Amino acid sequence: MKPFMAVIARDLHLAVRQGGATFLALVFFLLTVTLFPLGIGPEPAILARIAPGVLWVAALLAAMLSLDRLFQADFEDGSLEQLTLSGLPLGAIVLAKTIAHWLTTGLPLLLAAPILAVLLNMDSEGFAALLLTMLIGTPALSLIGAIGAALTLTVRRGGVLLSLLVLPLYIPVLIFGVSAIDAAVHGLNAKPHVLLLTALTLAAIPLCPWAAAAAVKLSLE
Amino acid sequence: MFEGRDIACERGERRIFSGLNFRISPGQALVLRGPNGSGKTSLLRIAATLLRIAAGRLTWNGVDVAEDPEKHRTRLHFIGHQDAVKGALTVRENIATWTRIRGSSGDRIGSAMMAFDISHLADTPAQYLSAGQHRRTALARLVASPAALWLLDEPTVSLDSDGTACLQQAIMDHRAAKGMVMAATHIELGLDDVDILQLTPQ
Numbered sequence: 001m002k003p004f005m006a007v008i009a010r011d012l013h014l015a016v017r018q019g020g021a022t023f024l025a026l027v028f029f030l031l032t033v034t035l036f037p038l039g040i041g042p043e044p045a046i047l048a049r050i051a052p053g054v055l056w057v058a059a060l061l062a063a064m065l066s067l068d069r070l071f072q073a074d075f076e077d078g079s080l081e082q083l084t085l086s087g088l089p090l091g092a093i094v095l096a097k098t099i100a101h102w103l104t105t106g107l108p109l110l111l112a113a114p115i116l117a118v119l120l121n122m123d124s125e126g127f128a129a130l131l132l133t134m135l136i137g138t139p140a141l142s143l144i145g146a147i148g149a150a151l152t153l154t155v156r157r158g159g160v161l162l163s164l165l166v167l168p169l170y171i172p173v174l175i176f177g178v179s180a181i182d183a184a185v186h187g188l189n190a191k192p193h194v195l196l197l198t199a200l201t202l203a204a205i206p207l208c209p210w211a212a213a214a215a216v217k218l219s220l221e
Numbered sequence: 222m223f224e225g226r227d228i229a230c231e232r233g234e235r236r237i238f239s240g241l242n243f244r245i246s247p248g249q250a251l252v253l254r255g256p257n258g259s260g261k262t263s264l265l266r267i268a269a270t271l272l273r274i275a276a277g278r279l280t281w282n283g284v285d286v287a288e289d290p291e292k293h294r295t296r297l298h299f300i301g302h303q304d305a306v307k308g309a310l311t312v313r314e315n316i317a318t319w320t321r322i323r324g325s326s327g328d329r330i331g332s333a334m335m336a337f338d339i340s341h342l343a344d345t346p347a348q349y350l351s352a353g354q355h356r357r358t359a360l361a362r363l364v365a366s367p368a369a370l371w372l373l374d375e376p377t378v379s380l381d382s383d384g385t386a387c388l389q390q391a392i393m394d395h396r397a398a399k400g401m402v403m404a405a406t407h408i409e410l411g412l413d414d415v416d417i418l419q420l421t422p423q
Contacts, residue, residue, distance in 0.1 A: 006321035013318070017309035078303025085269060086322045087295035221272055 003088050004096050011100030026108040029062040033116045044121045051122035052181035055130065056137075059109045060170050063141040064163055066105045070097060070149040071216065081220055090213035098146045098209065106138030122185070129184035133177040133197055140201040143208035144169045150215035172200055222246050223268075223370055223401055227277035230263045236423055237263050239276065243418050245370075247399035250392065250412055255420030261405035262302075264420070265372045268403060269299040295323070297370040302378075304359035308348030312339055312358050315347055316365050325366035333364035336394075337387045352379040357387070364391055371395060373404040385410075 015022040036054050037047055074080040074097075083093050113134050114127055122130070148166035152158030180193035222244065229239035237260040245251050253261040266272040268279065270290045279286040279293075286293045306315050316330050334340045337357040342350065347358060356379050363371055371392070377385050389411050392402055404410065 003322050003324045006318070006324075010318050010322065013314075014307060014309055076303075077307070078301055078305040079307070081271065081299070081301060081303070082305040082319065083322065084271065085294045085297065085299055086319075087291055087324070088322075089291055 003086060004092055007083065007086075007088070007093055007096035008100045008103075011097055012103060015100070015104045022104050023108065025062040025066040025105045026112060028065055029058050029109050029112060030116065032058040032061065034119065037120070048121045048123055051117055051120035052126060052130065052178045052185070054120060055113055055116060055122075056133075056174050056177045056181075059113065059134065059138065060141060060167075060174055062109060063105055063138065063145060064166055064170070066101070067145040067149045067162060067166065068152075068159055070101050070146060071153055072149070075153050075219065080216065084216070084220060090217060091209045094146055094150070094212045094216065095205075095209040098142050098212075101146070102139050102142040106134075106142055110134040110138055122181075125187065126181045126185040129181045129190045129194070132194060133180045136194065136197050136201055137173045137177045140173050140197075140204045141170060143201070143204040144173075146212040147208055147215065150212040150219070153216065153219040173197065176200065222280075222282055223403075224280045225268070225277065226280070228264070228267060228274060228279070229276035230260055230267060230272065231275040232263060236275075238420060238423060241277070241418075241420075243403075243416075245401045245403060245416075247369075247401060248396050250396060250402040250404065250415045251418055252410070252412075252415050253403070253405040253418050253420060256422060259420035259422045261420060262374050265299070265374050265403065265405055266301075268370075269297060269372050270294060271299070296368055297372055298363050298366075298368045299372045299374075300359060300363070300376050301374050304355050306347045306350075306355055306358050308346060311344050311346055312350070312354075312361075313343040315358055316361050319362050320366045323366040323368075327365075329367070330365050333361040336364045336391050337361045338383065353381055353384055356380055357384055360388060360391070363395070369400055371400065371402045371404075373402065373406070375406055376404060377406060377408055377410070 033054060040046060071080060084090055113130055117127060117130055145166050148162045151165060152162045155161055176193045176197040180190040180197065183190040183193055224244045226242055228241040230237040243251060253264060255261055263272060267274050270293055281293060313330065316333060317327055320327050320330060334343055337360055339354060339357050339361065342354060360376060376388055392412060395402065
């Protein structure tokens with residue numbers, strides 16, 4: 001367990017040291033969401049209607065933008081090779097790095113979402129559902145993204161390819177995240193949507209690190 | 222005892238070498254020689270389980286390495302072409318991070334920096350280091366967390382003569398403590414009593 005925690009601590013330490021770059025995803029999230037009232041107009045009813053979707057789509061894109069940092073820097077300077085040789089199973093290393101990724105991107109997005117929801121005039125009924133779905137859904141974004149990040153390691157300028165690989169896989173998270181908030185806003189039962197989202201994340205926890213580890217192993221050969 | 226039998230390696234469907242045998246006993250050093258492209262790096266990466274083996278097998282005290290590759294990895298240090306040193310962290314933090322991840326105690330970090338004469342740089346962020354100091358930081362990992370087998374791929378790249386002397390001393394101490402070394406190098410490491418494995422391009 002200790003080496004596992006050491007990998008998480010290392011990534012967090014690096015994220016704090018590198019400061020700016022780490023929180024770019026958060027700034028991107030804030031900026032894209034604030035673009036919508038400017039583009040669509042300040043009509044409160046319209047903004048309230050689109051708020052859940054806008055928040056989720058922006059969170060999804062922000063999480064995706066930060067994925068290239070997940071393995072790329074460590075791959076280029078040989079750290080990924082050394083991590084592989086640390087004696088921890090590669091799947092555990094990928095999981096540790098994904099947890100660190102979520103703590104530095106998913107968690108800030110989650111914390112910023114309610115503030116932006118106010119900005120978009122989202123119905124207060126939906127706030128609990130927004131926080132809950134973000135809490136359950138953003139780890140899935142990091143986990144699924146890890147597969148894409150690992151697959152595009154050896155591709156030069158793999159950013160576009162990465163988004164083409166990852167975005168389709170994000171669709172279920174988007175659908176259940178938004179429909180849970182919509183249900184809550186309209187006074188319907190949000191539970192089925194939340195449970196389906198939970199199922200997605202729970203399935204991703206064992207499957208994604210395993211798949212990403214296989215891709216990392218290939219790229220190191 | 223670390224042994225390889227009938228090892229073959231393929232890179233992109235091209236056979237690099239085949240039928241290779243080697244044996245390293247505790248305290249022994251094996252130096253790989255051969256022209257560029259003869260497979261020195263590939264053999265070291267195979268020994269580190271980073272590269273899939275096309276044929277043959279590796280054994281540690283008679284037990285096949287493939288049975289438990291994770292366990293084999295804890296027994297070895299691999300110093301490759303890249304230093305795995307983070308510019309944002311100081312020299313001490315870089316070494317300490319790897320020590321923690323390998324699950325060993327941090328009490329040898331000081332002596333590791335001493336061994337490679339980088340103690341005075343302990344609190345300098347690695348991004349301000351010269352290439353040679355960068356490499357010394359990478360090599361300090363060897364001493365900071367003990368491992369029985371050192372796999373060194375051109376370890377003297379960018380080292381000056383003092384740095385090479387530090388490495389020689391570290392290897393001598395490692396061998397005196399029954400450690401094993403497998404190294405690919407073009408320059409003489411000044412080691413006595415080494416076995417040479419000559420690789421020829423196919």
